[in-house]
Amino acid sequence: WQVVVREGIPQLERTFRFPNFREALAFTLQVGELAEAEGHHPVLITRWGSVTVIWWTHKIRGLHRNDFIMAAKTDALFSRRSGGS
């Protein structure tokens, strides 16, 4: 994960790679369902072969402990899919 600052707001960002569009889309759906379950919503950029996940906390215009937890949970979803990290 990288911290990227956009319009003054620090955000946690990581791009996950996939061999095609379908697997990228499936991961987007998985992260989206995690987001709904936790009530905390990222930006998800789905492309052929990759998904970029961006976490931050709107209310504080920055990073909260919860964003790091969500990043770790996102990694766990990815590891379970691919068997790697």
Place this chain on the structure above:
Amino acid sequence: WQVVVREGIPQLERTFRFPNFREALAFTLQVGELAEAEGHHPVLITRWGSVTVIWWTHKIRGLHRNDFIMAAKTDALFSRRSGGS
């Protein structure tokens, strides 16, 4: 739809609005399934309350007639969901 030029590549872009994250995610999935069915893949940016869809043709680094057809099909999916446009 707007034509946005990124790194010299003209792209068709439209942002669709939704009342929450779940409906945005569902639309992402619908457009993604359309993309798989047609063998032509956009970039999909899913946020709480919106999905931005970006079409262009990688091979020609620009817009092909097919991109406009995919944009129209995306609109049709949205209209069917919401009853509006």
